[in-house]
Amino acid sequence: MDQVRERSSGLVIAVSKGRILQEALPLLAGVGIVPNGDPDESRKLIFETTEGQTKIVAIRAVDVPTFVEYGAADIGIAGKDVLLEYEGDGFYEPIDLKISACRLMLAGRGRVRNDSRRLRIATKYPKVTRHYFARKGVQVEVVKLYGSMELAPLVGLADYIVDLVDTGNTLKANGLVAMEHIVDITSRLIVNKASMKIKHAQITDLIDRFSAIIG
Ligand code: PRT
Ligand code: MG
Numbered sequence: 001m002d003q004v005r006e007r008s009s010g011l012v013i014a015v016s017k018g019r020i021l022q023e024a025l026p027l028l029a030g031v032g033i034v035p036n037g038d039p040d041e042s043r044k045l046i047f048e049t050t051e052g053q054t055k056i057v058a059i060r061a062v063d064v065p066t067f068v069e070y071g072a073a074d075i076g077i078a079g080k081d082v083l084l085e086y087e088g089d090g091f092y093e094p095i096d097l098k099i100s101a102c103r104l105m106l107a108g109r110g111r112v113r114n115d116s117r118r119l120r121i122a123t124k125y126p127k128v129t130r131h132y133f134a135r136k137g138v139q140v141e142v143v144k145l146y147g148s149m150e151l152a153p154l155v156g157l158a159d160y161i162v163d164l165v166d167t168g169n170t171l172k173a174n175g176l177v178a179m180e181h182i183v184d185i186t187s188r189l190i191v192n193k194a195s196m197k198i199k200h201a202q203i204t205d206l207i208d209r210f211s212a213i214i215g
Contacts, residue, residue, distance in 0.1 A: 010053020011195075011202065014073035015039070016061035016082075020187050023099035024077045028056070031209040065091065065190065074195035074203065080185045081164060085127050091190040094207050098214055100187045104128065106180040107171050108160040109153050122152035123162035132162070132182050150174040 013033070015021050021040055028034065028049075035047035039058035047056045057073060062085075064078035069090030077097065081104055104125065113119070120141045123129045133140045143158055150170060152158040164185060165171060165178055189210060196203055 009199065009202075010051075010055065011075055011199065011206070012055050012057060012073045014057045014059055014064050014067040014076040016064050016078060017058045018061065020061065020077060020079060020100045021058060024097070024187070027097060027099065027210065027213065030213040031206060068190050068192050071192050071194055074192050074199060075206070076190045077187055078190060079187050080183075081125060081128075083188060083190070084183070085125050087127075091192055092196055093188050093190050095189045095210055095214070097187045097189055097210065100185075102164045102166040102185050104162065104182040104185055105165045105178045106132075106160055106162055106182060107153075107165070107176045107178050109175065110177040110179075113159060119160065120158045121160050121162055122149055122158035124149060125162055128182065129162045150176060 013028075015024050017040055025035075032051055033054055033056070034050045035056045036049065037044060037047055039047055039056060045057060045059070047058070049056055057067065059067060061079060061082050064073075064076040065083060065086040065088070067073040068076040069088050076091070079100060083093065106121075118139055118141050120143060121129055121133075122143045122145050124145060124147070126142045126144050129140070129142050143152070145152065149161040149163045151174070152161055153176060154174060160179070161176070162182065168178065171178060189207070191203055
């Protein structure tokens with residue numbers, strides 16, 4: 001009886017719109033979950049799926065851990081970059097989905113400054129950046145930006161940037177070079193802690209299905 005109720009309750013899966021969603025949709029289809037519409041095209045935010053009561057919510061990348069921590073979604077798919085920057089630990093991270101791979105890197109104009117002024121780093125990732133330089137024992141000033149990091153060294157806002165790099169084309173187009181590799185990034189499946197208890201059979205079954213199709 002409990003098992004029946006559990007199976008029929010369905011799951012809410014939060015996925016960020018944009019590139020992660022595009023790579024997550026084939027994986028979701030591989031485990032039998034197909035939304036009834038294209039979450040990237042539609043203005044709708046909640047999608048029914050082919051799997052019983054399971055729903056997909058399409059939200060901004062940085063909001064995925066929040067939805068999952070607060071239980072608004074049972075499961076989320078988010079980049080490790082977003083998870084590292086998130087304050088809080090209200091979720092489990094059982095699998096690396098190995099999609100949307102890139103590297104978080106320190107980049108700049110390729111010249112080293114030799115005065116004694118403290119380095120200024122522009123980034124969307126202040127927490128990871130502070131941690132990285134603290135470990136190296138280097139004092140830096142971190143400037144938080146929400147986009148177009150590449151511009152910062154060109155207009156004198158910062159000496160360096162910490163940003164995601166995939167092909168390297170964006171850095172190149174702006175005359176910047178990758179200088180230090182900070183961490184490899186892929187997207188992860190995250191699970192709300194209470195959901196993991198309450199919907200245990202359903203969620204572990206889904207995790208097993210994902211694990212089976214990931215290389
Ligand atoms: O759109 P919104 O502001 O809501 O969020 P977003 O722009 O962060 O979302 P989106 O769709 O861009 O997806 C972001 C997630 O995709 C990140 O959290 C990463 O986990 C993952 N990802 C993988 C990337 C990249 N690769 C990537 N290359 N996110 C961003 N980039 C950007 C990078 O910031 C830089 O501007 O692409 C540019 C570099 O790419 P290359 O190929 O020129 O090196
Ligand atoms: Mg974007």
